Amino acid sequence: xxxxxxxxxxxxxxxxxxxxxxxxxxxxxxxxxxxxxxxxxxxxxxxxxxxxxxxxxxxxxxxxxxxxxxxxxxxxxxxxxxxxxxxxxxxxxxxxxxxxxxxxxxxxxxxxxxxxxxxxxxxxxxxxxxxxxxxxxxxxxxxxxxxxxxxxxxxxxxxxxxxxxxxxxxxxxxxxxxxxxxxxxxxxxxxxxxxxxxxxxxxxxxxxxxxxxxxxxxxxxxxxxxxxxxxxxxxxxxxxxxxxxxxxxxxxxxxxxxxxxxxxxxxxxxxxxxxxxxxxxxxx
Amino acid sequence: xxxxxxxxxxxxxxxxxxxxxxxxxxxxxxxxxxxxxxxxxxxxxxxxxxxxxxxxxxxxxxxxxxxxxxxxxxxxxxxxxxxxxxxxxxxxxxxxxxxxxxxxxxxxxxxxxxxxxxxxxxxxxxxxxxxxxxxxxxxxxxxxxxxxxxxxxxxxxxxxxxxxxxx
Numbered sequence: 473x474x475x476x477x478x479x480x481x482x483x484x485x486x487x488x489x490x491x492x493x494x495x496x497x498x499x500x501x502x503x504x505x506x507x508x509x510x511x512x513x514x515x516x517x518x519x520x521x522x523x524x525x526x527x528x529x530x531x532x533x534x535x536x537x538x539x540x541x542x543x544x545x546x547x548x549x550x551x552x553x554x555x556x557x558x559x560x561x562x563x564x565x566x567x568x569x570x571x572x573x574x575x576x577x578x579x580x581x582x583x584x585x586x587x588x589x590x591x592x593x594x595x596x597x598x599x600x601x602x603x604x605x606x607x608x609x610x611x612x613x614x615x616x617x618x619x620x621x622x623x624x625x626x627x628x629x630x631x632x633x634x635x636x637x638x639x640x641x642x643x644x645x646x647x648x649x650x651x652x653x654x655x656x657x658x659x660x661x662x663x664x665x666x667x668x669x670x671x672x673x674x675x676x677x678x679x680x681x682x683x684x685x686x687x688x689x690x691x692x693x694x695x696x697x698x699x700x701x702x703x704x705x706x707x708x709x710x711x712x713x714x715x716x717x718x719x720x721x722x723x724x725x726x727x728x729x730x731x732x733x734x735x736x737x738x739x740x741x742x743x744x745x746x747x748x749x750x751x752x753x754x755x756x
Numbered sequence: 757x758x759x760x761x762x763x764x765x766x767x768x769x770x771x772x773x774x775x776x777x778x779x780x781x782x783x784x785x786x787x788x789x790x791x792x793x794x795x796x797x798x799x800x801x802x803x804x805x806x807x808x809x810x811x812x813x814x815x816x817x818x819x820x821x822x823x824x825x826x827x828x829x830x831x832x833x834x835x836x837x838x839x840x841x842x843x844x845x846x847x848x849x850x851x852x853x854x855x856x857x858x859x860x861x862x863x864x865x866x867x868x869x870x871x872x873x874x875x876x877x878x879x880x881x882x883x884x885x886x887x888x889x890x891x892x893x894x895x896x897x898x899x900x901x902x903x904x905x906x907x908x909x910x911x912x913x914x915x916x917x918x919x920x921x922x923x
Contacts, residue, residue: 523877
């Protein structure tokens with residue numbers, strides 16, 4: 473495996489995630505514009521689509537909060553996972569942030585200084601460290617790397633907590649949808665795309681939520697995903713809080729193993745109008 | 757679409773109402789959490805040290821980074837707290853996003869200023885910047901107060917003359 477080539481491909485992947493809407497996002501926005509009869513809300517949706525066209529044409533960020541990189545590494549048969557591979561992917565992320573360029577928002581200092589942000593920020597975009605990598609095996613060959621860029625607005629309005637299922641799965645999904653509905657008005661960057669993970673522990677629920685963002689498609693929505701979208705749209709918050717039919721474009725849900733218990737651990741991230749900012753690259 | 761060329765006059769504001777679509781052209785300033793409270797304090801304590809002309813001005817609640825510009829939530833304490841005092845000193849348009857408090861709506865009305873909102877469409881907004889320079893507080897980095905020359909920043913009037921699009 474050529475290290476230089478891998479660094480380039482990961483960097484391109486990060487830039488693509490940050491600058492391009494995928495076809496399912498474009499299609500969903502076009503549908504939303506045709507459905508929305510609130511003129512101000514429709515104007516916002518049109519501007520977001522125009523933004524995506526300019527971002528792709530110029531190769532510049534969709535949003536100035538370029539986000540924290542979250543990286544999934546899926547490895548097939550024969551791929552050796554070692555520090556060389558990990559280092560090459562890290563260099564690719566760094567190179568991508570430099571090239572994008574990402575918002576220079578890495579905080580300087582020792583742990584407590586970082587908490588209070590008393591030592592300022594690094595000037596370099598690439599000083600921003602990615603979140604802990606997630607490695608997964610898959611049946612097949614090669615390496616599949618997915619980069620998700622997670623902005624701050626949805627992060628400060630996310631929630632991981634327990635939900636009583638009362639022996640009906642709909643209770644769990646409905647509660648998660650209510651959480652998304654409650655925060656949609658504070659989000660500002662609506663229409664949103666809530667992502668939900670349901671597992672046995674907080675760690676597992678959060679990883680499942682991220683996997684839902686990694687795998688979900690706005691074109692292929694399950695009945696439960698449609699239910700969450702309907703609950704959020706009942707809020708009538710609308711794009712940018714201006715009212716209207718479209719508060720959520722769609723939802724992503726992933727359910728993992730469950731433990732013998734009356735409660736489930738649910739992670740809900742409301743998402744924003746550019747979510748999920750993601751791209752994948754296959755390395756043979 | 758109503759075109760607002762800076763400096764914006766009292767008459768320009770008089771004819772605006774909520775839901776109007778506007779485009780701002782000319783010189784605008786940026787500021788968010790870090791610099792807006794400092795600017796207000798400086799205006800109150802050492803006004804001669806304020807090196808920008810606030811009369812008829814626009815303050816865009818954004819950082820200015822290599823990644824571009826985009827509105828942050830204006831209802832954060834440090835930002836919303838600046839809207840009344842800066843309107844009193846001549847700022848006519850506060851540009852950001854999110855609903856504001858009743859007291860802020862009243863302050864805007866008192867000083868004949870408006871609050872406009874724009875989506876976080878960074879690529880579109882950044883393409884409208886003709887030039888940029890740091891005007892004040894350079895130590896704040898991407899949150900410094902910038903002077904931008906812009907061609908046409910699109911927005912919707914959210915609060916004007918005591919009325920809010922959010923209520």
